[in-house]
Amino acid sequence: MIWAVLPAAGRGQRFGGPIPKQYLHAAGKPLIEHALAALLAHPRVSGAMVALSADDALWPGWSELLGKPVLRCIGGGERADSVLAGLRALPGHAGDDTLVLVHDAARPNLRRADLDALIAAAEGDPAGAILGAPLRDTLKRAGAGRILATEPRDGLWRAFTPQAFRRGALTAALAEAAAAGVVVTDEASAMERIGLRPRLVEGREDNLKVTTPADLALAEYLLGA
Numbered sequence: 481m482i483w484a485v486l487p488a489a490g491r492g493q494r495f496g497g498p499i500p501k502q503y504l505h506a507a508g509k510p511l512i513e514h515a516l517a518a519l520l521a522h523p524r525v526s527g528a529m530v531a532l533s534a535d536d537a538l539w540p541g542w543s544e545l546l547g548k549p550v551l552r553c554i555g556g557g558e559r560a561d562s563v564l565a566g567l568r569a570l571p572g573h574a575g576d577d578t579l580v581l582v583h584d585a586a587r588p589n590l591r592r593a594d595l596d597a598l599i600a601a602a603e604g605d606p607a608g609a610i611l612g613a614p615l616r617d618t619l620k621r622a623g624a625g626r627i628l629a630t631e632p633r634d635g636l637w638r639a640f641t642p643q644a645f646r647r648g649a650l651t652a653a654l655a656e657a658a659a660a661g662v663v664v665t666d667e668a669s670a671m672e673r674i675g676l677r678p679r680l681v682e683g684r685e686d687n688l689k690v691t692t693p694a695d696l697a698l699a700e701y702l703l704g705a
């Protein structure tokens with residue numbers, strides 16, 4: 481069994497604007513709908529859990545999308561808290577061995593081929609797997625608007641989502657990080673903390689996270705192309 485968990489309780493502070501960015505439209509739909517649909521369109525995905533902010537006034541109220549259940553819960557102060565809340569709110573029949581795909585509601589351009597590759601990699605590996613791409617630009621360390629150093633980039637990847645792990649293992653790892661007061665910025669970090677080495681699956685670099693207005697313009701182009 482495979483379920484999706486979408487952290488969607490962010491405020492979009494880096495984006496600015498009057499509404500949380502996950503509700504901004506690109507190619508005629510809110511970003512969150514693109515993200516949800518990309519996951520629920522996969523025949524192996526049974527349903528989705530969306531973690532929303534307590535005062536979310538824009539959630540369209542879907543109980544299903546593409547004929548599959550869309551459940552919701554209240555997220556938390558950090559992205560990791562929202563993911564943990566979503567994992568805990570999944571239905572009881574989605575047991576500890578359920579493969580969970582955690583995907584940012586702000587990433588509207590997930591492609592089917594990438595999702596297929598991620599599922600294939602994660603299903604066969606207890607350490608799980610994430611989508612990402614190797615760094616292809618020279619890295620500079622910045623300070624006061626100037627170059628402080630050039631950092632080695634060999635072996636460095638950008639981490640995307642979805643990130644795919646078994647429900648029980650990921651729930652325990654995120655709970656342990658939270659109990660230790662450690663804020664992890666992605667699910668793989670929580671699994672790394674407990675000694676696991678998730679697989680890296682190279683995915684398309686246009687699986688962008690909409691963080692700033694320039695990203696929305698690019699998403700509009702990509703989704704409309």
Ligand SMILES: Nc1ccn([C@@H]2O[C@H](COP(=O)(O)OP(=O)(O)OP(=O)(O)O)[C@@H](O)[C@H]2O)c(=O)n1
Nearest residue numbers: 487488489490491492493494557558562585586
């Ligand atoms: N407490 C939080 C913070 C973020 N997210 C979600 O995690 C995803 C990626 O986070 P990010 O791009 O940082 O979104 P925001 O936190 O909204 O952006 P910002 O940091 O600019 O406020 C988004 O779908 C966001 O809604 C969440 O569910 N709960």
Ligand SMILES: C[C@](O)(CO)[C@H](O)COP(=O)(O)O
Nearest residue numbers: 559584639640641665666689
């Ligand atoms: C999970 C993530 O999208 C992987 O790159 C990223 O860590 C989210 O970071 P954010 O600062 O919460 O957007």
